[in-house]
Amino acid sequence: MNTNTRExxxxxxxxxxxxRCHVCQWRCVIRPQKYxxxxxxxxxxxxxxxxxxxxxxxxxxxxxxxxxxxxFYPTSMWRPGELVxxxxxxxxxxxxxxxxxxxxxxxxxESASLRPIGTTRIPDVAIRQATVRxxxxxxxxxxxxxxxxxxxxxxxxxxxxxxxxxxxxWTTTTHVEVDYQxxxxxxxxxxxxxxxxxxxxxxxxxxxxxPRNAIVAGRYALRLSTDFLAGEYAxxxxxxxxxxxxEAGSFVLPTALHVTAPERNFAIPQMxxxxxxxxxxxxxxxxxxxxxxxxxxxxxLHWQALAAMGADYKLFVHLFDPATERIGSQQDVLVGGxxxxxxxxxxxxxxxxQIALPLAGVPPGQYRLAVGLYQPSGRxxxxxxxxxxxxxxxxxxxxxxxx
Numbered sequence: 593m594n595t596n597t598r599e600x601x602x603x604x605x606x607x608x609x610x611x612r613c614h615v616c617q618w619r620c621v622i623r624p625q626k627y628x629x630x631x632x633x634x635x636x637x638x639x640x641x642x643x644x645x646x647x648x649x650x651x652x653x654x655x656x657x658x659x660x661x662x663x664f665y666p667t668s669m670w671r672p673g674e675l676v677x678x679x680x681x682x683x684x685x686x687x688x689x690x691x692x693x694x695x696x697x698x699x700x701x702e703s704a705s706l707r708p709i710g711t712t713r714i715p716d717v718a719i720r721q722a723t724v725r726x727x728x729x730x731x732x733x734x735x736x737x738x739x740x741x742x743x744x745x746x747x748x749x750x751x752x753x754x755x756x757x758x759x760x761x762w763t764t765t766t767h768v769e770v771d772y773q774x775x776x777x778x779x780x781x782x783x784x785x786x787x788x789x790x791x792x793x794x795x796x797x798x799x800x801x802x803p804r805n806a807i808v809a810g811r812y813a814l815r816l817s818t819d820f821l822a823g824e825y826a827x828x829x830x831x832x833x834x835x836x837x838x839e840a841g842s843f844v845l846p847t848a849l850h851v852t853a854p855e856r857n858f859a860i861p862q863m864x865x866x867x868x869x870x871x872x873x874x875x876x877x878x879x880x881x882x883x884x885x886x887x888x889x890x891x892x893l894h895w896q897a898l899a900a901m902g903a904d905y906k907l908f909v910h911l912f913d914p915a916t917e918r919i920g921s922q923q924d925v926l927v928g929g930x931x932x933x934x935x936x937x938x939x940x941x942x943x944x945x946q947i948a949l950p951l952a953g954v955p956p957g958q959y960r961l962a963v964g965l966y967q968p969s970g971r972x973x974x975x976x977x978x979x980x981x982x983x984x985x986x987x988x989x990x991x992x993x994x995x
Contacts, residue, residue: 600633600640606725609638617681621724684719687761687809689797692718722797723807727763734831734841737768738799741807745827748847751854752820753936758812760829762793764802771798772840775830776812778849780823787825789814790832818900818938822853854932857942863894869980869987871965872972874901875927875934878942882961882991889949889993893963895927897937903967904933909947910962910986911954911993920954920995923947927965954995961989 602614609624613633620628622635632644670676694717701708730739742761750756758776771792778787793799794808802808827849831840863879870876874897881892891909904926911921927934928943937943964986965972971985981988 597634597641597643598645600642603640605638608726609635610725611635611638611640613640685809687723687807688719689794689808689810690719690722690801691796692716693796694719722803724803724805725807726805727807730763732841732843734843737764737766738772738793738831738840739763739765740829740843743829743843743845745845745847745849749850749852750816751852751932751936752816752822753818753854753938754816755935756814756816756849758814758827759809760793760812761807761809763807764799764804766804768799768802770833770835771800773832773834774810774812775832776814777828777830778814778825779828780821780825786821787814787816790834793831815935816851818936820851822851825849825851854936856938858940860896860942861894861944863892865990867977867980867987869974869976869982870898871905871974874899874972875905875937875965877963877987880989882989884993886951888951889921889961890946891949891961891963892944892946894942894944897934897939897941897943900939901934901937904935905965905967905972907945907947908964908966908986909949911949911959912962913957914960920957920959921949921951923949951995956995959993959995961991961993962986963989 600613600615604612604614606612606621611622613620613622613628615633616630618629620633622628622633622640624635624637627634632642634641634643665676696714696717697711698714699708699711727741730741731743733739739762740760741763742759744759745756746759747754747756760774773790774793775788775790777785780786791810791812793810794802795810797808825848827845827847828842829845830842832838833840860878864881866879867877868879876896876898878894878896880894883890883892889911893907906924907927908924909922910919912919925945925947928937928945932943962983964974973985974982974987976982976987980990
């Protein structure tokens with residue numbers, strides 16, 4: 593072994609003379625005087641050293657032009673039937689809980705337009721190891737075993753009906769025998785509890801399985817009711833033993849939550865084409881307006897809530913050839929947009945939204961417009977009045993369009 597070693601690059605110091613190497617996908621956590629999986633990187637008293645620096649590992653005389661470079665073999669060069677192997681390293685967020693509840697979505701898209709051409713899901717992806725790192729810093733200690741390292745409320749202002757994301761990072765200083773829960777409480781300025789919910793600390797990773805010095809990140813969703821009163825609220829976290837109800841402590845976030853009342857509309861607007869089609873008994877398409885420019889079709893849809901909805905539905909609009917079902921142009925959007933999705937709507941509320949369909953590149957021909965609502969489990973069934981056609985859970989609009 594080469595004795596002329598050198599301090600390595602691409603590593604980080606984790607504390608207590610422990611380092612993490614970032615050269616390959618193993619991302620080895622190496623304790624003092626120990627080696628990485630490669631056996632050529634050693635932690636010497638908290639400094640990662642390369643043991644084979646300047647040594648020749650292999651010699652080959654070969655023209656590089658005959659071998660496609662890693663990630664430099666575009667699909668336009670692939671031959672029919674050719675198998676192409678590729679490898680990607682996905683960095684994990686610090687504190688990602690172990691488990692098998694994860695899935696991996698792989699999407700192919702056109703690099704020029706960013707239009708996706710297909711997605712596949714790999715289920716039951718397993719993360720086997722927890723993040724383990726000792727730390728002396730904590731926002732709050734819930735007894736001798738559990739400590740809160742970080743608490744973030746990314747959206748400190750929200751409307752009634754919104755879903756809030758709360759990000760917490762925990763650690764344990766010793767083995768825990770209890771599967772603790774986190775109780776999240778919203779209190780108004782008078783100290784009155786107006787909302788409360790409890791969830792496991794580790795998002796499916798029970799605290800009784802946490803090793804000593806584990807770092808575990810949890811993401812919690814707080815759903816405010818659509819009639820939640822506007823005002824300022826304190827957010828309190830309490831660690832609770834659910835079997836006994838005993839509390840290990842309570843911590844109030846330094847950032848208050850500001851809730852505002854959403855603007856709602858119940859008046860039915862004037863529209864070019866009334867419709868009155870119902871989608872799954874949840875929402876009604878009252879009608880639409882259609883405008884056209886040289887570059888695009890602009891479709892304005894007017895919706896009315898028929899019930900309180902528990903899902904954020906998405907809308908698809910297809911410009912398609914009815915003879916071949918070939919889609920010339922399409923758009924998929926969240927109904928109501930990110931700021932007012934369907935879970936925030938109340939009964940009889942009217943919401944209008946505009947969608948633009950680009951016409952560039954659409955081959956000449958005669959086309960129709962189709963609209964539909966969907967969620968991950970599939971499209972909502974459509975009930976349409978006389979004069980409208982329903983096909984494959986989509987509503988066909990009456991216009992015949994030539995690009």
